[in-house]
Amino acid sequence: MFFKPFMLLCVFAALRFTAAAQTWIWYPGDYEIWLSNQMQNRRTERGTFYPVFWKADSHYPLVDFHREFNLAQPETVAICAEGRYNVKLDGKAFPGTPQAIEVPAGKHKINIKVFNQATPPAVFVKGITIRSDSSWQVTFEDKEWIDETGKASDLSATIFKHAGNWNFNDPAAMPSAYRLPVAPVAATSAEKTAGGLLVDFGKETFGFVKLHGVKGKGTVSLYYGESREEALDTAASETFDRITIDQLNASDTINPHSKALRYVNIVADGNVQLDHASLLYEYAPLEDKGSFRCSDGAINKIYDVARYTLHLSTREFFIDGIKRDRWIWSGDAYQSYLMNYYLMNDNETVKRTIYALRGKDPVTSHINTIMDYTFYWFMGVYDYYLYSGDKDFLVQNYDRMKTLMDFVWNRRNKNGLLEGLPGDWVFIDWASGLSKKGEISFEQLLFARGLETMALCADLADRKQDAAQYKAAAAALKQKLFSIYWSNEAKALVHSRVNGQPTENVTRYANMFAIFFGYFSEEQKKEVKASVLLNKNVPEITTPYMRFYELEALCALGEQNYVLQEMKNYWGGMLKLGATSFWEEYDPSKKGAAHYAMYGRKYGKSLCHAWGASPLYLLGKYYLGVKPTAPGYAQYEVKPVLGGLKWMEGKVPTPAGNIELYCSEKEIKITSPAGTGKLIIASKIKPVCKEGEVVSKGNNVYELTMEKNKEYRILYKAI
Template structure:
C-alpha cells in the first residue's frame, strides 16, 4: 500500500535518469528566473548541475523474442551482452531473442537532462535500472511519473489557468489592474492600439504597482501588434501598465501558473477568523509549492533550506505530496563534494538532516532514506570537520549563522546552532540504523550524546533557569527563545526544565519577541507541545489575524503590528522589499492539524497514531488529516470527540483523560 501511495506510477514504463539529476536540471531553471528591475539575480551559493554522459544498464530474462524502441534525450549508444556489441541501427528497433541479456545504453547530452525510455513486453525502463556517470559507480536510476515516450522529463512544466482582473482603474495615462489576490502568473495583453513601449510594474500591494521606480519587479515590453505575452511568471496582485509613444493600453489576462496538487487536509471551527487564517495559509503554501518548495514567489523565488523544512511539515497536513518533498530535499543536498553549508547557512544544513527524520515519520518511506544516506554521510563529514572537543560545530569564516531576522549576536557559540546540530546527529544515528550501518549508528549516537550534554553545560543558565543565546557564563549572557523552544519540541527537557523554559523564556515578556512567521512557527508549536493551547490561539488571532485585517490574501515574510501603512511593505532597506507571500507564513496549517485536531504519527507512516483534539476555547472543530494510507477525520465539541479512521492502521483517541483504540476503518467517539 505504501508503494502505491507514494509512487502511483509503479509497474509502468518510466523515463529514467541519473539519480538527483532531474532535480539539478529543474533547480538551474528555477534559480535563473529571478529578475529585479530588469536585472537577473542568481543565488549567492554554489550550484550543481546534471551529468552530461550517463550509462544505463539492466540484466533481464526474456521468455520470447522482443523488439523495442529506444527513446532518449541525447545521443545514444546501445550495447547488448557486453564485449562492444553495439546496435548501430537501433533507430529501427532492437530485436532480442529469448534468454538472459545484459543491456547497456549510453545517453549523452550536455544541454539537457540525459534520459532514457523503453516500453516493450518484458522490458521497461523504471527504477529497477541502474545508472552511472561513467565513474565505475552504479546507482538505482531516478524516475518519476513521466510515462509517455513523447513527454521526457526535460519537458516538465507547471500548469496554467487564465484569470481576469476583478477591477480595472485608469490612473493618469496608465491603467491599474487588480486581480483580487496574490498569484504567480505571466501576462497576456489584448486589444492594444498603436506601437510603443509598455512599462509594466508588478505589485503585491497597490502602492508597489504604482511605484515604477521602486517596485521590486518591473519590465518594459515593446508592443508592435494588438497583443503580447510576457515570458516569465511574476508574483503580483496588482499590475500597472504605463504605455509610451503612440501606444494605447487594452485588456490584460493573468496566466496563473501552478502545481496541480489537491489539499487533502481540512480544518473548520466555530471562529470565522481562524477559518480564514487556515484557508489563507493553505493558499500561501500552494503558491510556494512549485517545482520545489519556494521561500516566496516574489523574492527570492529560490529554494532555501530553512523555509523548506517548514514547508515539508505543512505539506504533511495539507497536500501530502511526498514527491515535492523529495525533489526539494535532493535539490538542496546537491552533489559531492560538499563545498559549503546549504545556502551557505549553518542552521539550514541542520534543518536538512532534521527534515529527513520528519519525512520518514510522516511517510514511512525508508527507501528514500537509504537513497540519500551516502550523501547524508558526506554532508555530515563536512559538518564534523569543524567540530571541537565539546562536540560543537563551529562556523567557518564564510559561513552565515542566520537563526532569524532579529537584533541578536550570532558570533561565537550560539545555543540554537548546537541544539540543531545535536538533533542532526541524532537523526543520522537513526538513518544509519535503518540502513544497517551499526558502526555508523553507534558513532553518530555517541556524538549526539556528547554534543547534547555540552549544550546543557555551556548554555543552560542557573541564573535564568533556561538556555541563554550564547554561553551562560558570559557577562553579556542573554535569554532568547530559540534554543529553548527547539529543545522543548525535540524532547530534550525534563518536566521541570520544560516548566522553567515556558515561564522564563517562551512566555516571558522581557525576552526579545519573535516577529517573523518563520520562528513564530516553532515558538507556537513548542507552546502547544507544552500544553499552552489557549495562548497559541490568542497569538494566531493577533498575528495572522492582523495581516488579514490589513487586507492580506496570502501571509507575509514578517509582520509587526506597530508598523503603519506602507511601512508594512518595507524590508532590507527597500520600500517594497518584503515578500507578501512567504511559505513560512503558512504555519497555521500545522497548528490546526497537529495540535488542534491533534493528529500525529507515533510510528513511521502512521502505523501507529494518536488523536488528541484541543478546543482551546472554541465551540467546535472538525477537519481531516491526510496519511499515506488514507485520511483521519476528526470532530470535537464540548460534548464529544469523534474520529473516523480511513487508514489500515490502528490509532488511539485521547480526550479528557480517556483513551480508546481506533481500529482501521472504524468510527470511534468519546464523551
C-alpha cells in the same frame, strides 16, 4: 546540440505506445538539480538577473541505465532518450541509435548509456515486460574497461542507484521540456492612472500577464505590485518587465516571464495602445488531501489564506516566497514539508526540494551558506521518511547525508562546538540586534539534532558503525550544551558563549526547540514556559518563520488555548491589514506602507511567504492532533485538542489515504485507512465507545487503539 533530433524521434515513437506503466528515468537527483537551476535563475530584481550566491551543481552528463529482465516471450522494446545514446543487450551494442530493439525470450541485461551536456540524460523504454521505472539501476561511471583481448572488466565496484523519476509517463513528455501549467484569470478591476493602467487581480497571484488588443510602436512596462503602493511606485517596485511592441493591428501579447502580483501597473510609451489585461495563472497542480474546519470563522479564514499561501509558494519546488527570491531555502522548505504533510502530502515536491538543496559533492559550504539550514536539511530527510515510509529515498541519500555531516564535523572549534567561521552565515531569524557571535546555543542544539538524525538514518541505511558513532556524538554534545548553556538563574538556555563565558542574554530560539526536541526535563519545560515562552521581557519574534516553532513549542506544552489566540492576533492581524496571503515578516507595531519595507527597500518584503502558512501544520498536528509514530503511519497517534474551539473537523493525509476526524466538546468521530492508531483523549469522565475498548492511562487520560478502515464514535467530556 544533438538532443533536438531525438525529441522528434520520440514524438514519432509515441504513436506506437499505449498504456503508461513506464516512465522517463534519470540519475536520481540530477533532473531535480537541473530543474532547480532553471527555476532559481529566473529571479530578476528590477529587470536585472539575480542568481543565487551559493554553488550551483549540474547533472552527470554521461549516465548508464540498466536492468535485468526474464522474458517468457520475445518482445519489441521501444526506446527514447534525451541525449546521444547507445543500447546494449547482454553487453553487446546494437548498431547505431536504435529506436526499437528485438529482445529474445530468456534472461537478459539491457544497458542504455546517454550523453547530454545541456539537460539531464534520461530514457523512456517500453516493451511488454522491459519498461523503464525506478527499479532500473543507474551510474555515472560504469568502469567497463576491456583488456587487450577484448574481455570486459568484472571488478568494477561501481555504485548503482535506483533511477529517479516523477510523472513523465508519456514518451513525448520529455523531462527537460516540463513547464508548470497555466490557467487564464480575469482581472477584478482596472483603473486609469496618471501614468498608465492599474490592474487589480483581487488577491495575491502569480503568472504571465497577458495584454489584450495591443497595437502601436513602443515599450510597455509592467510594474508589479504585491501592494497597490508598490505597483504605482514605478521607481521602487521590486519587479518589472518591459515588452517591445511594434504592430499595426491589435493582437494579444503574453509576457514571457511569470511574476508575483496582485496589481500590475501597465505603462506604455510611444503610441502603444491596449484594450485590457488578464493573467495566465501559473501553478503546481497539487490537490489538497488534508482539510480543517472549526467553529471559529476567523480560524477558518486563517486556514484558507494559509492554504493559498502554501499553494502559491509550492512551485517546481518549495520556494521561500513568490515575489523576490523564488529560491529554495532549506529553513523555509523544512516548514513547507511539514505543512505539506497536513495539506497536499505530495512526496515528489519534498524529494525534489531535498535533492535540489543538497546539490552534489564536494560540500563547499553550508546549505544556502547558512549553518542552521544545513541541520534543517537533515531533519527534513528523516521527517519525510516518517511521514511517507519511503525508506529507499533515505537510503539512496545516505552518502550525501554523510558527506554533509563530515563537512559540519570538520568545522567544529577546539571545544567541539560550532561557531560561525568565515563563509558561514549564522542566520537563526530576521531579528534586529540578534547576536551571531561566539558559540550560539541554538546552533549546538540543531547540531545535536542533526547527529541524532544521522544516527537514525545510518541505522536504516544499514551502516551500523556510523550509527553508533553518531549516537555517541549526539549524546555527548547534548550533555555538553546543557552544561554550558543551562542557567539556573535564568531558568533557561542562554543565547551564547563568547570567549569562554556564557552570556546572560536569553532568547527564545534554543528554548523553544529544546521543548519539541524533547531535550528538557518536565521540570525544565515548566520553568522555560514561564521564564521564556510566556515572558514578555524576552525579545518577541516578528517573523512567522520562528513563530512556527514558538507556537509549536507552546502546543507541545499543552497551550493550545493560548496559541489559538496568538494565531487570531498575529495571522488575523495580517488579514485585518488586507493580506490575501501571509507575509515574510509582520510587526503589529508598524503602520501603513511601512509594512511592505524590508532589507532597506520600500517594497523589499515578500507578502506571500511559505513560512507564513504554519497554521496548516499547527492545526493538523496539535489540534486535530494527528502524527505518525512509525514510518508511513504504520503507527500513529491522534490526540485532539479543541483549544477553546467548540468543534473542529478535518482530514489528515497518510500514504494509505486520509484520517478523518470530527471533534466537539462531547464527541469524537474518527476513521483511518492507515496502520494502527492510538486515540488519546483527555477527559474528566471515562469516554464511551461501542467500536473499541477505552483504557484509562491515569490522570484523566484515556486511550483507544484503532484498527484501520473502521469508524469510531466516542462520547467524552474534555477536561
